Amino acid sequence: MTVIQMTAHAISGQSPPAGIAETMRHYLREQARFCDRLETMADLLPDGVDSRDCLLMAQNIVPLVKRAHEFEEGTVYPLLLSRPQLQQELLATLERLRFEHLGDEEFAGDLCASLRQFVTDRPSCNVESLAWMLRGFFESLRRHVAFEREHILPLVEGVAA
Secondary structure (H helix, E strand, O other): OOHHHHHHHHHOOOOOOOOHHHHHHHHHHHHHHHHHHHHHHHHHOOOOOOHHHHHHHHHHHHHHHHHHHHHHHHHHHHHHHOOHHHHHHHHHHHHHHHHHHHHHHHHHHHHHHHHHHHHHOHHHOOHHHHHHHHHHHHHHHHHHHHHHHHHHHHHHHHHHO
């Protein structure tokens, strides 16, 4: 039994807490806005990027991604898996999304380090590589967020209604 299945089993039969869909919408919007800011930063490299903004982005990237993932894995996925009619068809999808979360968190950590290096040692920073990393991260995260908005959120709204 996977962690997701165990968590779903532990809460099955309970009514869904209020606000799950709204909280999920909040995290999806927050991640989308963050992707927009990362794209702007990539477009402005190297000279148009403010060091303070860059450090702020570096400081917030990992916590933002982790908060959203913890909410999804700890609240959204168990809620969906507690519904027998959804459990079988969603199990593989939610496991795939959990795997994507691990990759996103790892990538976010690497990007955080690269953004800090850019601020602290610009002359030795490979700006093209940093721009490529930024684009790779926000494009991947946007695809993930779009999938969750189009496929997972409607299921949450249906269960939580």
